[in-house]
Amino acid sequence: MLRVGLIGCGAIGSVVARELEAGAVDQVELTAVLDPFVDHPLGVQDRDSLLSRSAVVVEAAGHGALREHGVAVREAGTDLLVVSIGALADEDLEARLRQAEGGRLFLCTGAIGGLDILRAAMLFGPLENVAITSTKPAAALSRPWMEDEVLSALADGSEPVTVFDGPAREACGRFPESANVTATLSLATVGFDRVRVKMVGDPAATGVRHVVRASGEAGTYELSFENAASPDNPRTSAVTAYSVLRALTDLRRPPVSFL
Template structure:
């Protein structure tokens, strides 16, 4: 049995906890849940308790939680499956987590995918351009620090509003809850400073749409994703929780695997 501990039991974590408890992934047992707020029958009060019964720890709690507990997980010898990938736009955290010895650092693909083909392409030759355009329901992108006119257009306008155009590292800093996919794309391909991100709020959008484009010697790629929002959190795509379950299932190394 693979023993899984969970940090964060919110929109993503609660689905992961429910599905694992119902036996959704063969050979996997949910052993502990650590959340500062949310209660759960397997809730533990501290990380030591979680680590004492986990072979793999899923972080689904946010940037601060990854910063606070990530190193301890790896150093305790457990694999760490990171969901708050945007936190790795912090170069120091990325370097520390990568060099820690112990369990493996596993980066959940989350709400998008296609990294397998892009990484294969990079083996043939460098990717010259990698970009992602994310269009979200307007309300999900409004932030207190934005210009009043931009917030007004997001709240009451009828046309899409571009709220960001720049490198992934900056997108992750400005939109920590909404730029995880740009971080995953960056880590999988040409890095946070070379992936171009455009983000727009669309008053008519119900789903979140991501379009990834990349080109290089291997060819040109365009991958698009349209995700329904999680019922519990309009900033999180519902599929992200199932991406965690898929990753845990693959970690079990079945005899047939998509690698």
């Protein structure tokens, strides 16, 4: 049995917990949940208790939690599966997480896919013009730092509003809960400073749409994802929890996976 500890039991974590407890993934067992704001039957109060029960820890709690626990999990010899990928836009945190010795570091593919072909294309030759446009329900993108005009267009307008156009590193800082896929694309391809991101708030959108474009000597790629929003968090794609379950499926021994 692969023993799984969970940090964060919100929109993503609660679905992962529910599915694992229902036996959705053969040979994978939920053993502990660390979330100070959620009362769970497998709840633990601190990281040491979590680590003593887990062979792999899934982080599904946010940038702060990854900063607080990520390095220590690896240093304890426990594998770490990261869901809050956008936190790695912080160069210092990325370096510390990568350099920590012990358990393995896995980055969950989350709400997008197709990274395998982009990585294959980069082995053929350089990828250029890597870009992602993320369109979300307008209310999910309003932030306190936006100008009043933009906030009222998001709240009351009938047209899509582009609220950000720039490099992925800046997108992850400005939208810590909503730019994880831009981080995933960056880490899999040309890096946070060379992936161009557009974030669009659409009053008509009910789910989340990501369109990835990239070109290079190997070909031209356009990958499109239309994800239903999580019923518990409109900023999160419902499929993300299932990408965690898919990753755990691949971490079982013996592994059975698409490579």
